[in-house]
Amino acid sequence: GQQLNQSPQSMFIQEGEDVSMNCTSSSIFNTWLWYKQEPGEGPVLLIALYKAGELTSNGRLTAQFGITRKDSFLNISASIPSDVGIYFCAGQLRNNAGNMLTFGGGTRLMVKP
Amino acid sequence: KAGVTQTPRYLIKTRGQQVTLSCSPISGHRSVSWYQQTPGQGLQFLFEYFSETQRNKGNFPGRFSGRQFSNSRSEMNVSTLELGDSALYLCASSHPGVGNTIYFGEGSWLTVV
Numbered sequence: 001g002q003q004l005n006q007s008p009q010s011m012f013i014q015e016g017e018d019v020s021m022n023c024t025s026s027s028i029f030n031t032w033l034w035y036k037q038e039p040g041e042g043p044v045l046l047i048a049l050y051k052a053g054e055l056t057s058n059g060r061l062t063a064q065f066g067i068t069r070k071d072s073f074l075n076i077s078a079s080i081p082s083d084v085g086i087y088f089c090a091g092q093l094r095n096n097a098g099n100m101l102t103f104g105g106g107t108r109l110m111v112k113p
Numbered sequence: 114k115a116g117v118t119q120t121p122r123y124l125i126k127t128r129g130q131q132v133t134l135s136c137s138p139i140s141g142h143r144s145v146s147w148y149q150q151t152p153g154q155g156l157q158f159l160f161e162y163f164s165e166t167q168r169n170k171g172n173f174p175g176r177f178s179g180r181q182f183s184n185s186r187s188e189m190n191v192s193t194l195e196l197g198d199s200a201l202y203l204c205a206s207s208h209p210g211v212g213n214t215i216y217f218g219e220g221s222w223l224t225v226v
Contacts, residue, residue: 042217099146099168102158
């Protein structure tokens with residue numbers, strides 16, 4: 001099935017560093033979502049973006065909905081060891097036909113204390 | 114407020130058998146969708162149910178089916194299991210009143226041997 005292009009695939013950084021990851025699509029979405037998944041668990045919603053150009057923060061996390069509606073990025077500032085996990089972007093079409101998410105391949109984040 | 118609840122969490126089945134997975138959505142959520150997660154294919158949309166009707170379907174064979182009950186609880190069934198069906202099956206629910214943001218359960222780990 002279709003997947004969004006998410007990069008980088010993995011990152012190994014030092015505690016305290018900032019992190020940036022992004023997602024691009026050939027299709028337009030009207031919602032972008034960012035999830036974090038830890039081993040053995042389901043994805044946990046971090047940030048939801050509903051409008052093109054929207055910039056939203058959640059603590060040390062900041063995400064933006066690209067103005068073309070075909071891309072989004074997520075930044076994590078001052079990373080800490082508990083940020084370790086896999087981060088997924090997801091594009092959502094909300095229309096009368098219902099909800100479905102198209103996911104990126106994920107960014108595996110590793111943080112060295 | 115309880116999250117999305119999935120049962121069972123882990124199960125092992127033999128090729129050719131069938132399996133039923135259960136999902137209880139967040140209270141008040143009427144849309145339930147299912148996703149398959151594998152290392153090779155990532156997160157793939159299976160189907161979505163709303164008000165007991167299948168509203169969207171992903172690109173999976175007919176061996177994968179689901180249903181939704183009047184209390185919004187959902188089940189998915191996989192018949193004639195194949196080794197490649199081994200995966201984490203995730204259920205997600207959403208409420209139209211909050212921008213259709215989708216929340217995931219912890220998933221059901223299925224191993225086919």
